[in-house]
Structure formats: structure tokens, C-alpha cells
Amino acid sequence: MNPAYGAIDPLALFAASGHDLALFRSLSQIFLDTTPAMLARMQQAVLQEPGQSNVAFLSASHALRGVAVLVGARGLAALLVELEAQAKRGGCPDSAALEPVSTQLAEVCGEVLHSIGAFRGNAA
């Protein structure tokens, strides 16, 4: 983990980008553009009728987890894995269970935004 970042590991996305800084920045911007809608889908899912909610929740959580892994947001990804497991065991989580996700995603997005301007491929 890069010491300048606690919630993400910019080296993970940079390596996956083929060490292309322009692509790294472009993908980081896509992350910022797309993840709020993913969180919104999760929030909508927990408000749906029981029975419908789980499928929608798991799909939305999976999508967010996929991009979290790409930016090296291991904490957020682990939280989502736990929520998915909880959903499998006992039904869809409630709105309160999503608050830590919202908090962590905000932190991750803040660092991703920072990395767009500051990350140079090694130390920020």
C-alpha cells in the first residue's frame, strides 16, 4: 500500500493499466463517475420488497466490489463481501448496514480524486 493512501492502492490500478498514467487517470475518473450510481442501486435494493431485494442487492454490491478491487480498495471490497454473505444468510441488509459502505466509498472516492492529480506511478 502506498503510504500516501489508506483506502486505496493506486499501484494496483496503475499496474493493471500497463503503467500508463493517462489510462490510470481516465479509469480513475470512470470510477468517480460510475460508483455513486452503484451505491444508489444498493440503497434502492434494500428498500424493495423482500424476495426481490436480494437479487438486486447482490448484483449491485458485486458491481461495486468489482471496481473497488480495481482501485485497490481492499477495505471497501471486504465490507461488501461481508454484506453479500450476510444477504445470503439472512436476507437483504437494511439501510443502516449500508452506512459504512457509504462512508468508506466517500473516503475511497476522495483518495481516487487525489490520485488523479498527485499519483505519478510510484510515491505520491
Next chain:
Amino acid sequence: MQPVDVCTTQRAAEILGISVTSVQQLVESGVIEAWKTKGGHRRIPLSAVQAYMGAASQAARPGALASILIVEDNPMQRALYERQIGTWELPAVLRFCTNGYQALIEIARHKPDILLADIVMEGIDGYEVIRTILADPVLSNMHIAMLSSLTPEQLAERGGVPPGVVFFSKPVNYDELRGYLRAGCAQHARHAAPAP
């Protein structure tokens, strides 16, 4: 030549339904004619694009490029695939679909040699796409790989990996994926080559 008779690499990719990287490879290998402006921007005659479309619609020719179809709903992941695979200089044309429905149409239309499919997608998911292919004897030669961040337990709950299908865990190990695609492209080239 009037500007209306030429297009950008991006536009050519849209017309042909393939990735920008694939168009660049076709241009650099001389398959599609093009030139660069003083500013370094590539320009492609529409006639060259149309000529390639005509050739591509014919049956497979000896030495023809393999076709790889990637079904992935996430734009970040699609961009990473395009970047990584584009640098491997495979003898292949790369196409993308963003959902399972679009993929089924593309598969029926172009019968790709290699399919890389995400599993969890809205609507028709990767499993349904793969089940459709496996049930069709016409598509029995297609190389199929699933790529997903599903945990082993989640994968097992969905029925696991079908026989004859390769699974790649996300985040993808690109060295492994490159080896898989190289093998698939080599097999395609061997089958497409004329008998000695």
C-alpha cells in the same frame, strides 16, 4: 479527398463494431489503408473501411485474424482489457459487448473464435450466454472463458464452471489470460491455414 470521405480511428471502430486498438492494429499491419495528419491524427478513407467490412463478412480465409468477443458490463474493466490485450499483438480482432443480450446477437452474427464473458450482469448474465453457446453444436469449437470476482462459494452456488469452460478470477492475472488467448489464436491460425 474531401473530409467527408475519411474518418477517425474512433469512427472506424464504431462502423466496424470493433475496438479502437483493433483498428489501429489493422492499420499498422496494412490491412486497412490510412495516413496521419500533420498533428499526428490518423485518418482512414471510408472506402477502406467499407472494403474491410466486405472482406470481413466473407467466410474465414487462410491466415485470417481470430476474433475475440469480450462481454463485460463494467467500463473500467473493458478499458483495461482493451489496453492489456491491445499490447499483446495477437493476430486477432477484438470486439466488446456490454450486456448478455448484445452478446447473443453478436455471437449469432460473427461466431467469434474466443469468448471472454463476465458472469454477473444485469438481464441476461454470462451463465445464460455460455449455456446458449454450449447448447448450439454450430458453436462447439468456440473457446469460452468466464471472468469474475465471484467467490468460490458464490460460483458453486451458481452451478460452478461448466465443462470445457475456463475460469479466470478477477482481478485478472493478465499473464495467464495472455497465454490462454495466444493458444486460442494459434489454434485458429492452424485451422485456417491451407492444407500443405
